[in-house]
Amino acid sequence: MMEKQFPSKETAFTQAAAMGPPRLGAFAPELFQAERVDQTNTSYLKKVWGALSSIPQGLAVTLSYLFNPKKIVTRQYPENRKNLKLASRFRGQVIMPHDSEGEHKCTACTLCEKACPNGTISILSTTSVSGKKVLGQFIYRLSQCTLCNLCIEACPFDAIHMNQEFEFAAYSRKPLDLILNKKEGRT
Protein backbone atom coordinates (compact mmCIF):
# COMPACT_ATOMS: atom_id res chain seq x y z
CA MET A 1 0.00 0.00 0.00
CA MET A 2 2.81 2.36 0.85
CA GLU A 3 4.50 1.61 -2.49
CA LYS A 4 1.44 2.97 -4.25
CA GLN A 5 1.61 6.28 -2.47
CA PHE A 6 5.37 6.76 -2.58
CA PRO A 7 7.11 5.44 -5.71
CA SER A 8 10.45 3.82 -5.00
CA LYS A 9 13.69 5.60 -5.85
CA GLU A 10 14.21 3.65 -9.06
CA THR A 11 10.76 4.40 -10.47
CA ALA A 12 11.10 8.04 -9.55
CA PHE A 13 14.46 8.24 -11.32
CA THR A 14 13.25 6.48 -14.47
CA GLN A 15 10.24 8.78 -14.57
CA ALA A 16 12.51 11.77 -14.17
CA ALA A 17 14.74 10.47 -16.97
CA ALA A 18 11.72 10.01 -19.25
CA MET A 19 10.64 13.57 -18.58
CA GLY A 20 13.85 14.88 -20.06
CA PRO A 21 15.74 17.85 -18.64
CA PRO A 22 14.37 18.66 -15.19
CA ARG A 23 12.12 21.67 -14.74
CA LEU A 24 11.20 22.94 -11.32
CA GLY A 25 8.37 20.91 -9.78
CA ALA A 26 8.20 18.60 -12.78
CA PHE A 27 10.12 15.84 -11.03
CA ALA A 28 7.92 13.12 -9.49
CA PRO A 29 4.89 15.24 -8.54
CA GLU A 30 3.49 12.25 -6.57
CA LEU A 31 6.17 12.89 -3.97
CA PHE A 32 4.88 16.39 -3.30
CA GLN A 33 1.13 15.87 -3.46
CA ALA A 34 -0.32 14.26 -0.34
CA GLU A 35 -3.66 12.57 -0.69
CA ARG A 36 -6.28 15.02 0.59
CA VAL A 37 -9.45 13.61 2.02
CA ASP A 38 -12.43 15.89 2.42
CA GLN A 39 -13.49 15.42 6.06
CA THR A 40 -16.21 18.08 6.33
CA ASN A 41 -19.04 15.54 6.21
CA THR A 42 -17.30 12.75 8.13
CA SER A 43 -18.87 11.94 11.47
CA TYR A 44 -16.99 12.66 14.70
CA LEU A 45 -16.55 9.01 15.58
CA LYS A 46 -15.16 8.23 12.14
CA LYS A 47 -12.64 11.04 12.56
CA VAL A 48 -11.60 9.68 15.96
CA TRP A 49 -11.27 6.19 14.49
CA GLY A 50 -9.27 7.56 11.57
CA ALA A 51 -6.90 9.34 13.94
CA LEU A 52 -6.49 6.31 16.18
CA SER A 53 -5.97 3.85 13.36
CA SER A 54 -3.43 6.09 11.65
CA ILE A 55 -1.10 5.90 14.68
CA PRO A 56 -0.33 2.17 14.31
CA GLN A 57 0.03 2.69 10.56
CA GLY A 58 2.79 5.24 11.09
CA LEU A 59 4.41 3.12 13.78
CA ALA A 60 4.38 0.11 11.42
CA VAL A 61 6.18 2.07 8.70
CA THR A 62 9.00 3.14 10.99
CA LEU A 63 9.24 -0.33 12.50
CA SER A 64 9.64 -1.84 9.04
CA TYR A 65 12.51 0.59 8.41
CA LEU A 66 14.10 -0.38 11.73
CA PHE A 67 14.18 -4.08 10.90
CA ASN A 68 15.05 -3.82 7.19
CA PRO A 69 18.64 -2.68 6.74
CA LYS A 70 18.08 -2.94 2.96
CA LYS A 71 15.77 0.09 3.09
CA ILE A 72 18.60 2.41 4.21
CA VAL A 73 19.04 5.12 1.60
CA THR A 74 22.25 6.66 2.96
CA ARG A 75 25.24 6.38 0.63
CA GLN A 76 28.63 6.49 2.30
CA TYR A 77 30.48 8.64 -0.20
CA PRO A 78 34.23 8.27 0.06
CA GLU A 79 33.89 4.50 0.51
CA ASN A 80 31.52 3.91 -2.40
CA ARG A 81 33.44 6.05 -4.92
CA LYS A 82 34.14 3.02 -7.13
CA ASN A 83 30.49 2.13 -7.72
CA LEU A 84 28.84 5.47 -7.17
CA LYS A 85 25.43 5.75 -8.82
CA LEU A 86 24.18 9.26 -9.50
CA ALA A 87 20.66 10.19 -10.50
CA SER A 88 20.26 11.03 -14.17
CA ARG A 89 19.16 14.53 -13.22
CA PHE A 90 22.40 15.19 -11.30
CA ARG A 91 24.20 18.22 -12.78
CA GLY A 92 27.97 18.35 -12.68
CA GLN A 93 30.51 20.27 -14.69
CA VAL A 94 29.68 21.87 -18.11
CA ILE A 95 31.35 20.10 -21.02
CA MET A 96 31.36 20.60 -24.77
CA PRO A 97 30.98 17.26 -26.58
CA HIS A 98 33.21 16.72 -29.60
CA ASP A 99 32.35 14.23 -32.34
CA SER A 100 34.76 11.64 -33.75
CA GLU A 101 36.40 14.18 -36.03
CA GLY A 102 37.03 16.52 -33.12
CA GLU A 103 34.33 18.98 -34.14
CA HIS A 104 31.90 20.72 -31.80
CA LYS A 105 28.56 22.35 -32.51
CA CYS A 106 29.29 25.78 -31.03
CA THR A 107 28.80 28.78 -33.31
CA ALA A 108 30.05 31.38 -30.81
CA CYS A 109 26.59 32.98 -30.66
CA THR A 110 27.22 33.93 -26.97
CA LEU A 111 23.67 33.09 -25.88
CA CYS A 112 25.08 30.96 -23.04
CA GLU A 113 27.39 33.77 -22.00
CA LYS A 114 24.38 36.11 -21.76
CA ALA A 115 22.25 33.51 -19.97
CA CYS A 116 24.85 32.94 -17.25
CA PRO A 117 23.97 34.89 -14.09
CA ASN A 118 27.53 34.70 -12.72
CA GLY A 119 29.68 35.59 -15.68
CA THR A 120 31.07 32.09 -15.67
CA ILE A 121 31.35 31.81 -19.44
CA SER A 122 33.41 34.00 -21.74
CA ILE A 123 33.31 33.35 -25.46
CA LEU A 124 36.28 34.62 -27.42
CA SER A 125 35.42 34.47 -31.11
CA THR A 126 37.80 34.61 -33.99
CA THR A 127 37.51 34.68 -37.79
CA SER A 128 37.94 31.60 -39.94
CA VAL A 129 39.79 31.43 -43.28
CA SER A 130 36.54 32.07 -45.12
CA GLY A 131 35.97 35.22 -43.05
CA LYS A 132 33.25 33.68 -40.87
CA LYS A 133 32.94 34.34 -37.13
CA VAL A 134 33.83 31.13 -35.31
CA LEU A 135 34.61 30.07 -31.76
CA GLY A 136 38.09 30.86 -30.60
CA GLN A 137 38.06 29.89 -26.94
CA PHE A 138 35.13 28.81 -24.78
CA ILE A 139 36.34 29.90 -21.34
CA TYR A 140 34.42 28.27 -18.50
CA ARG A 141 35.27 29.36 -14.93
CA LEU A 142 34.15 26.41 -12.86
CA SER A 143 34.95 28.24 -9.59
CA GLN A 144 32.14 30.71 -10.33
CA CYS A 145 29.63 28.21 -11.73
CA THR A 146 26.55 27.32 -9.65
CA LEU A 147 25.64 24.42 -11.98
CA CYS A 148 22.25 26.05 -12.60
CA ASN A 149 21.78 24.63 -16.13
CA LEU A 150 20.70 27.97 -17.63
CA CYS A 151 23.47 27.98 -20.26
CA ILE A 152 22.50 24.50 -21.43
CA GLU A 153 18.89 25.63 -21.81
CA ALA A 154 19.94 28.77 -23.68
CA CYS A 155 22.07 26.97 -26.27
CA PRO A 156 20.11 26.64 -29.54
CA PHE A 157 22.56 24.12 -31.04
CA ASP A 158 22.88 21.64 -28.15
CA ALA A 159 26.59 22.35 -28.12
CA ILE A 160 27.17 22.17 -24.36
CA HIS A 161 26.09 19.58 -21.81
CA MET A 162 26.58 18.83 -18.16
CA ASN A 163 28.35 15.68 -17.11
CA GLN A 164 28.25 14.07 -13.67
CA GLU A 165 31.71 15.03 -12.40
CA PHE A 166 31.60 16.75 -9.03
CA GLU A 167 35.03 16.43 -7.38
CA PHE A 168 36.47 19.85 -8.18
CA ALA A 169 38.47 20.65 -5.05
CA ALA A 170 41.60 22.66 -5.85
CA TYR A 171 44.01 24.92 -4.01
CA SER A 172 43.59 27.91 -6.31
CA ARG A 173 41.19 29.22 -8.92
CA LYS A 174 43.65 28.74 -11.74
CA PRO A 175 43.07 25.00 -12.38
CA LEU A 176 39.33 25.67 -12.42
CA ASP A 177 39.49 28.04 -15.40
CA LEU A 178 38.78 25.63 -18.26
CA ILE A 179 38.79 25.98 -22.02
CA LEU A 180 36.06 23.68 -23.25
CA ASN A 181 36.80 23.53 -26.99
CA LYS A 182 39.75 21.45 -28.08
CA LYS A 183 40.67 23.21 -31.32
CA GLU A 184 40.62 26.88 -32.08
CA GLY A 185 39.16 28.71 -35.04
CA ARG A 186 37.66 25.92 -37.14
CA THR A 187 34.11 25.32 -38.28
Added chain:
Amino acid sequence: MQSTHLEQIQLEKTHPLGEFLRANIPEPFATLFNLIVAAVCIVALVSFSVLFLVWLERKICARFQARIGPNRVGPFGLLQTVADGIKLFLKEGLRPRGSDAFAYYLAPLLPLISVFLSMSVLPFDHNLQISDPQAGVLFLAAVSGLGVFGILLAGWSSNNKYSLLGGMRAAAQILSYEISLTLIFLFIVVLSGTASLREVVFSQAGTILDWWIFKIPLVGLLAFLLFLISSTAELNRGPFDMAEAESELTGGYHTEYTGIRFALFFLAEYAHLLIASLVGATFFLGGFLAPAFGIPGLEFIDRALAQIPGFLWLMLKAFVLIVIYMWFRWSLPRLRVDQLLDLEWKFLLPMTLLTLALGTSFLGLGWILP
Protein backbone atom coordinates in the same frame (compact mmCIF):
# COMPACT_ATOMS: atom_id res chain seq x y z
CA MET B 1 8.64 -22.21 48.56
CA GLN B 2 8.93 -19.23 46.27
CA SER B 3 7.00 -17.02 48.65
CA THR B 4 9.02 -17.96 51.74
CA HIS B 5 12.22 -17.23 49.87
CA LEU B 6 10.82 -13.85 48.91
CA GLU B 7 9.72 -13.10 52.42
CA GLN B 8 13.22 -13.88 53.60
CA ILE B 9 14.67 -11.45 51.06
CA GLN B 10 12.10 -8.87 52.06
CA LEU B 11 13.24 -9.12 55.67
CA GLU B 12 16.89 -8.57 54.79
CA LYS B 13 16.54 -4.99 53.70
CA THR B 14 20.25 -4.23 53.58
CA HIS B 15 22.86 -4.90 50.94
CA PRO B 16 25.85 -7.08 51.99
CA LEU B 17 28.25 -4.28 51.05
CA GLY B 18 26.52 -1.84 53.38
CA GLU B 19 26.52 -4.43 56.18
CA PHE B 20 30.23 -5.05 55.70
CA LEU B 21 30.97 -1.34 55.96
CA ARG B 22 28.81 -0.94 59.06
CA ALA B 23 30.59 -3.85 60.73
CA ASN B 24 34.07 -2.48 60.09
CA ILE B 25 33.77 1.30 60.37
CA PRO B 26 32.47 3.21 63.41
CA GLU B 27 28.88 4.35 63.02
CA PRO B 28 28.64 7.98 61.86
CA PHE B 29 31.42 7.43 59.31
CA ALA B 30 29.89 4.19 58.04
CA THR B 31 26.61 5.93 57.16
CA LEU B 32 28.49 8.80 55.56
CA PHE B 33 30.66 6.39 53.59
CA ASN B 34 27.62 4.41 52.48
CA LEU B 35 25.96 7.60 51.27
CA ILE B 36 29.07 8.61 49.32
CA VAL B 37 29.26 5.17 47.70
CA ALA B 38 25.58 5.41 46.77
CA ALA B 39 25.96 8.92 45.33
CA VAL B 40 28.99 7.89 43.26
CA CYS B 41 27.13 4.82 41.98
CA ILE B 42 24.12 6.93 40.92
CA VAL B 43 26.25 9.58 39.22
CA ALA B 44 28.13 6.84 37.35
CA LEU B 45 24.91 5.08 36.38
CA VAL B 46 23.25 8.28 35.16
CA SER B 47 26.23 9.52 33.16
CA PHE B 48 27.03 6.20 31.51
CA SER B 49 23.44 5.42 30.66
CA VAL B 50 22.93 8.93 29.26
CA LEU B 51 26.03 8.51 27.08
CA PHE B 52 24.56 5.26 25.82
CA LEU B 53 21.01 6.60 25.46
CA VAL B 54 22.02 9.59 23.35
CA TRP B 55 23.89 7.24 21.02
CA LEU B 56 20.93 4.84 20.99
CA GLU B 57 18.48 7.63 20.23
CA ARG B 58 20.53 8.88 17.29
CA LYS B 59 21.11 5.38 15.98
CA ILE B 60 17.50 4.25 16.34
CA CYS B 61 16.11 7.52 14.98
CA ALA B 62 18.36 7.10 11.96
CA ARG B 63 17.14 3.56 11.36
CA PHE B 64 13.50 4.66 11.73
CA GLN B 65 14.16 7.21 8.99
CA ALA B 66 16.04 4.75 6.75
CA ARG B 67 19.42 6.34 7.52
CA ILE B 68 22.55 4.85 9.11
CA GLY B 69 23.25 7.18 12.02
CA PRO B 70 26.59 7.80 13.74
CA ASN B 71 29.13 5.22 12.56
CA ARG B 72 32.48 6.99 12.34
CA VAL B 73 33.69 7.53 15.92
CA GLY B 74 34.55 4.21 17.53
CA PRO B 75 32.86 0.89 16.78
CA PHE B 76 29.29 1.48 15.51
CA GLY B 77 29.79 5.15 16.38
CA LEU B 78 29.61 4.32 20.09
CA LEU B 79 32.13 7.03 21.01
CA GLN B 80 30.17 9.73 19.15
CA THR B 81 28.50 10.92 22.36
CA VAL B 82 31.87 11.09 24.14
CA ALA B 83 33.24 13.23 21.31
CA ASP B 84 30.16 15.47 21.43
CA GLY B 85 30.50 15.74 25.21
CA ILE B 86 34.15 16.79 24.96
CA LYS B 87 33.18 19.37 22.36
CA LEU B 88 30.46 20.76 24.63
CA PHE B 89 32.89 20.95 27.58
CA LEU B 90 35.34 22.97 25.50
CA LYS B 91 32.73 25.45 24.27
CA GLU B 92 32.60 28.96 25.61
CA GLY B 93 29.83 29.58 28.14
CA LEU B 94 27.90 32.66 27.04
CA ARG B 95 25.25 34.59 28.92
CA PRO B 96 22.89 36.83 26.93
CA ARG B 97 22.85 40.54 27.77
CA GLY B 98 19.95 41.49 30.02
CA SER B 99 19.48 38.01 31.42
CA ASP B 100 19.08 37.32 35.10
CA ALA B 101 22.50 35.91 36.04
CA PHE B 102 21.52 34.07 39.23
CA ALA B 103 18.48 32.36 37.70
CA TYR B 104 20.33 31.74 34.47
CA TYR B 105 23.14 29.85 36.19
CA LEU B 106 20.80 28.09 38.64
CA ALA B 107 18.35 26.75 36.05
CA PRO B 108 20.44 23.91 34.51
CA LEU B 109 21.08 22.43 37.97
CA LEU B 110 17.43 22.01 39.02
CA PRO B 111 16.42 19.24 36.57
CA LEU B 112 19.51 17.30 37.67
CA ILE B 113 18.50 17.60 41.33
CA SER B 114 15.15 16.10 40.37
CA VAL B 115 16.96 13.26 38.57
CA PHE B 116 19.18 12.33 41.51
CA LEU B 117 16.36 12.61 44.04
CA SER B 118 14.18 10.28 41.96
CA MET B 119 17.06 7.84 41.57
CA SER B 120 17.53 7.69 45.32
CA VAL B 121 14.22 5.90 45.95
CA LEU B 122 14.12 3.53 42.97
CA PRO B 123 14.65 -0.13 43.86
CA PHE B 124 17.34 -1.54 41.54
CA ASP B 125 17.58 -5.03 42.95
CA HIS B 126 16.26 -7.12 45.81
CA ASN B 127 18.60 -5.38 48.23
CA LEU B 128 19.82 -2.49 46.13
CA GLN B 129 18.01 0.72 46.95
CA ILE B 130 19.36 3.85 48.59
CA SER B 131 16.32 4.63 50.63
CA ASP B 132 12.88 3.06 50.89
CA PRO B 133 10.52 5.62 52.41
CA GLN B 134 7.01 4.47 53.33
CA ALA B 135 5.56 7.03 50.90
CA GLY B 136 8.09 6.38 48.13
CA VAL B 137 5.52 6.77 45.36
CA LEU B 138 4.44 10.15 46.73
CA PHE B 139 8.09 11.22 47.02
CA LEU B 140 8.67 10.19 43.40
CA ALA B 141 5.62 12.14 42.20
CA ALA B 142 6.82 15.18 44.16
CA VAL B 143 10.46 15.26 43.03
CA SER B 144 9.79 14.34 39.41
CA GLY B 145 7.89 17.61 39.11
CA LEU B 146 10.90 19.61 40.35
CA GLY B 147 12.49 19.61 36.90
CA VAL B 148 9.84 22.02 35.64
CA PHE B 149 11.30 24.78 37.86
CA GLY B 150 14.57 24.51 35.98
CA ILE B 151 12.79 24.74 32.63
CA LEU B 152 10.67 27.72 33.74
CA LEU B 153 13.66 29.54 35.20
CA ALA B 154 15.72 28.88 32.08
CA GLY B 155 12.94 30.20 29.88
CA TRP B 156 12.36 33.28 32.00
CA SER B 157 15.96 34.24 32.77
CA SER B 158 17.31 33.90 29.22
CA ASN B 159 15.76 37.22 28.08
CA ASN B 160 14.67 35.62 24.80
CA LYS B 161 11.16 35.24 23.42
CA TYR B 162 11.76 31.71 22.17
CA SER B 163 13.09 30.59 25.53
CA LEU B 164 10.18 32.21 27.37
CA LEU B 165 7.57 30.62 25.08
CA GLY B 166 9.28 27.24 25.30
CA GLY B 167 9.52 27.43 29.09
CA MET B 168 5.88 28.47 29.46
CA ARG B 169 4.68 25.74 27.13
CA ALA B 170 6.77 23.15 28.95
CA ALA B 171 5.41 24.27 32.31
CA ALA B 172 1.78 24.18 31.14
CA GLN B 173 2.34 20.76 29.64
CA ILE B 174 4.18 19.20 32.57
CA LEU B 175 1.73 20.58 35.14
CA SER B 176 -1.24 19.23 33.14
CA TYR B 177 0.13 15.77 32.50
CA GLU B 178 1.44 15.49 36.06
CA ILE B 179 -2.20 15.03 37.12
CA SER B 180 -2.78 11.97 34.92
CA LEU B 181 0.59 10.57 35.87
CA THR B 182 -0.07 10.96 39.59
CA LEU B 183 -3.51 9.35 39.18
CA ILE B 184 -1.81 6.36 37.56
CA PHE B 185 0.64 6.26 40.47
CA LEU B 186 -2.44 6.22 42.72
CA PHE B 187 -3.86 3.35 40.67
CA ILE B 188 -0.73 1.31 41.40
CA VAL B 189 -0.78 2.27 45.08
CA VAL B 190 -4.42 1.16 45.36
CA LEU B 191 -3.68 -2.15 43.63
CA SER B 192 -0.57 -3.05 45.55
CA GLY B 193 -1.85 -1.68 48.86
CA THR B 194 1.42 0.08 49.64
CA ALA B 195 3.25 3.28 48.69
CA SER B 196 6.75 1.91 49.23
CA LEU B 197 8.39 1.28 45.85
CA ARG B 198 10.08 -1.88 47.12
CA GLU B 199 6.78 -3.27 48.33
CA VAL B 200 5.14 -2.34 45.01
CA VAL B 201 7.66 -4.58 43.27
CA PHE B 202 7.19 -7.43 45.72
CA SER B 203 3.41 -7.19 45.31
CA GLN B 204 3.97 -8.36 41.73
CA ALA B 205 5.93 -11.46 42.76
CA GLY B 206 4.96 -14.72 41.08
CA THR B 207 4.53 -15.30 37.39
CA ILE B 208 4.34 -12.80 34.55
CA LEU B 209 0.56 -12.74 34.98
CA ASP B 210 1.03 -11.22 38.44
CA TRP B 211 2.58 -8.06 36.96
CA TRP B 212 0.15 -5.15 37.24
CA ILE B 213 0.00 -4.77 33.45
CA PHE B 214 -1.66 -8.21 33.18
CA LYS B 215 -3.05 -8.89 36.68
CA ILE B 216 -6.19 -6.79 36.23
CA PRO B 217 -7.50 -7.97 32.84
CA LEU B 218 -7.38 -5.17 30.20
CA VAL B 219 -7.57 -2.40 32.80
CA GLY B 220 -3.88 -2.90 33.62
CA LEU B 221 -2.98 -2.68 29.94
CA LEU B 222 -5.10 0.47 29.59
CA ALA B 223 -3.37 2.02 32.61
CA PHE B 224 0.02 1.13 31.09
CA LEU B 225 -0.92 2.83 27.80
CA LEU B 226 -2.10 5.92 29.68
CA PHE B 227 1.16 5.88 31.64
CA LEU B 228 3.14 5.74 28.38
CA ILE B 229 1.23 8.70 26.91
CA SER B 230 1.34 10.91 29.98
CA SER B 231 4.98 10.16 30.77
CA THR B 232 5.95 10.93 27.16
CA ALA B 233 4.33 14.32 27.62
CA GLU B 234 5.95 14.70 31.03
CA LEU B 235 9.35 14.05 29.43
CA ASN B 236 8.72 16.76 26.78
CA ARG B 237 9.48 14.17 24.13
CA GLY B 238 7.89 13.87 20.72
CA PRO B 239 5.04 13.84 19.74
CA PHE B 240 4.59 16.21 22.69
CA ASP B 241 7.89 18.12 22.38
CA MET B 242 6.18 21.52 22.32
CA ALA B 243 8.87 22.91 24.63
CA GLU B 244 11.55 22.48 21.98
CA ALA B 245 9.57 22.52 18.74
CA GLU B 246 12.69 23.49 16.82
CA SER B 247 10.74 24.50 13.73
CA GLU B 248 8.97 27.33 15.56
CA LEU B 249 10.99 27.97 18.73
CA THR B 250 14.54 27.27 17.45
CA GLY B 251 15.52 25.46 20.66
CA GLY B 252 12.84 26.21 23.24
CA TYR B 253 13.92 26.91 26.80
CA HIS B 254 17.60 26.10 26.15
CA THR B 255 17.99 28.31 23.08
CA GLU B 256 20.40 30.65 24.87
CA TYR B 257 22.42 28.02 26.70
CA THR B 258 25.85 27.04 25.45
CA GLY B 259 28.55 24.56 26.29
CA ILE B 260 28.42 22.75 29.61
CA ARG B 261 25.10 24.27 30.72
CA PHE B 262 23.38 23.07 27.58
CA ALA B 263 24.96 19.67 28.21
CA LEU B 264 23.43 19.64 31.70
CA PHE B 265 19.93 20.19 30.24
CA PHE B 266 20.59 17.46 27.72
CA LEU B 267 21.84 15.13 30.46
CA ALA B 268 18.75 15.76 32.58
CA GLU B 269 16.46 15.17 29.60
CA TYR B 270 17.88 11.72 28.93
CA ALA B 271 18.19 10.89 32.62
CA HIS B 272 14.48 11.68 32.96
CA LEU B 273 13.83 9.30 30.08
CA LEU B 274 15.74 6.61 31.98
CA ILE B 275 13.82 7.34 35.18
CA ALA B 276 10.43 7.26 33.46
CA SER B 277 11.29 3.88 31.97
CA LEU B 278 12.57 2.55 35.31
CA VAL B 279 9.37 3.74 37.00
CA GLY B 280 7.23 2.17 34.28
CA ALA B 281 9.12 -1.11 34.65
CA THR B 282 8.79 -0.96 38.44
CA PHE B 283 5.07 -0.22 38.41
CA PHE B 284 3.83 -2.38 35.56
CA LEU B 285 6.49 -4.90 34.54
CA GLY B 286 7.55 -6.40 37.86
CA GLY B 287 10.59 -4.18 38.45
CA PHE B 288 13.70 -6.17 39.26
CA LEU B 289 11.84 -9.49 39.51
CA ALA B 290 12.82 -12.08 36.92
CA PRO B 291 9.94 -13.07 34.65
CA ALA B 292 8.52 -16.47 35.60
CA PHE B 293 6.12 -18.32 33.35
CA GLY B 294 4.91 -20.94 35.84
CA ILE B 295 4.25 -23.55 33.12
CA PRO B 296 4.04 -26.97 34.79
CA GLY B 297 6.99 -29.15 33.78
CA LEU B 298 9.04 -26.20 32.56
CA GLU B 299 9.97 -24.75 35.96
CA PHE B 300 13.68 -25.06 35.13
CA ILE B 301 13.32 -22.12 32.72
CA ASP B 302 11.97 -19.93 35.53
CA ARG B 303 14.79 -21.06 37.84
CA ALA B 304 17.38 -20.32 35.14
CA LEU B 305 15.92 -16.84 34.49
CA ALA B 306 15.91 -16.14 38.22
CA GLN B 307 19.69 -16.69 38.28
CA ILE B 308 20.20 -13.49 36.26
CA PRO B 309 20.61 -10.55 38.68
CA GLY B 310 17.53 -8.40 39.23
CA PHE B 311 19.44 -5.24 38.27
CA LEU B 312 19.90 -6.60 34.74
CA TRP B 313 16.22 -7.53 34.51
CA LEU B 314 15.20 -4.02 35.55
CA MET B 315 17.58 -2.49 33.00
CA LEU B 316 16.31 -4.83 30.27
CA LYS B 317 12.68 -3.88 30.96
CA ALA B 318 13.60 -0.19 31.07
CA PHE B 319 15.49 -0.60 27.78
CA VAL B 320 12.38 -2.03 26.11
CA LEU B 321 10.34 0.94 27.36
CA ILE B 322 13.01 3.39 26.17
CA VAL B 323 12.90 1.91 22.68
CA ILE B 324 9.11 2.31 22.73
CA TYR B 325 9.48 6.00 23.73
CA MET B 326 11.95 6.52 20.89
CA TRP B 327 9.64 4.71 18.50
CA PHE B 328 6.82 7.14 19.39
CA ARG B 329 9.10 10.14 19.08
CA TRP B 330 10.37 9.38 15.60
CA SER B 331 7.07 8.15 14.13
CA LEU B 332 4.35 10.55 15.22
CA PRO B 333 3.96 14.19 14.17
CA ARG B 334 4.05 16.92 16.82
CA LEU B 335 0.75 18.14 18.31
CA ARG B 336 -0.31 21.78 18.51
CA VAL B 337 -0.41 23.42 21.94
CA ASP B 338 -4.23 23.53 22.07
CA GLN B 339 -4.47 19.91 20.87
CA LEU B 340 -1.98 18.95 23.55
CA LEU B 341 -3.96 20.52 26.38
CA ASP B 342 -7.25 19.22 24.93
CA LEU B 343 -5.81 15.72 24.93
CA GLU B 344 -4.92 15.97 28.61
CA TRP B 345 -7.98 17.72 30.04
CA LYS B 346 -10.68 16.27 27.79
CA PHE B 347 -9.36 12.77 27.18
CA LEU B 348 -6.50 11.57 29.40
CA LEU B 349 -7.82 12.92 32.70
CA PRO B 350 -11.32 11.34 32.36
CA MET B 351 -9.70 8.15 31.10
CA THR B 352 -7.33 7.89 34.06
CA LEU B 353 -10.21 8.52 36.47
CA LEU B 354 -12.22 5.83 34.70
CA THR B 355 -9.26 3.44 34.82
CA LEU B 356 -8.81 4.14 38.51
CA ALA B 357 -12.52 3.43 39.16
CA LEU B 358 -12.45 0.29 36.99
CA GLY B 359 -9.27 -0.97 38.63
CA THR B 360 -10.58 -0.53 42.15
CA SER B 361 -13.94 -2.15 41.30
CA PHE B 362 -12.22 -5.07 39.57
CA LEU B 363 -10.08 -5.49 42.67
CA GLY B 364 -13.14 -5.22 44.96
CA LEU B 365 -15.13 -7.70 42.87
CA GLY B 366 -12.16 -10.07 42.72
CA TRP B 367 -12.01 -10.01 38.92
CA ILE B 368 -8.25 -10.45 38.85
CA LEU B 369 -6.11 -13.18 37.39
CA PRO B 370 -5.39 -15.93 39.95
